[in-house]
Amino acid sequence: MTTVVPAVLMIFLIVFGAVFIHCTVKGDKLDSAARDKSSEIDGSLWDRGFQLSKLVEILESKNIEHEIDAPDVNTFGLGMSPVLQASTCETLDSKDKELRRVLKKHPELMDDEEFKTHLDKFNNARNELFKESLEFNKSVNVFNSYISRFPSSVVARFHKKREKNIFMYYFVEIKDDEETEEKADTQG
Helix, strand or coil: CCCHHHHHHHHHHHHHHHHHHHHHHHHHHHHHHHHHHHHHHHHHHHHHHHHHHHHHHHHHHCCCCCCCCCCCHHHCCCCCCHHHHHHHHHHHHHHHHHHHHHHHHCHHHHHCHHHHHHHHHHHHHHHHHHHHHHHHHHHHHHHHHHHCCCCHHHHHHHCCCCCCCCCCCCCCCCCCHHHHHHHHHHHC
């Protein structure tokens, strides 16, 4: 009987250690996947901001009046929180609307190959951003779900891991102001 208690205790410690290590490794893997997806969002935001700054440079070189402030992409850093990423996304979309107003007044800009190239890259970066935000939210939901279940919840608390925020920005089709007004008139 005296040898049974230490043997049971030893088996318990081995099982506990194996579960602890498994939960730690899997939690870290899911956490890393979510951070990787967040970095992809940061990269697309940087690319979109960079393309916009190039578009603004072209507007200024052609002496075209505009109210677009080119973002300083050096202030975009890796590891932005999803809230800051969404805020940056909203800022870039508002500048996108202003760019569309300028394009409406100056359609000759579309004859400039450099402008068209940067505009295409600017728009493609928004499309990539949408795809990446879906992938990020999926990976965050998997992580949050994993650390909320037993026994991984106990291990997550031990490692001070908390649920992550999802990327909350609604991508709506950017339309010219006149198109929006026309739609509102026909729906009223």
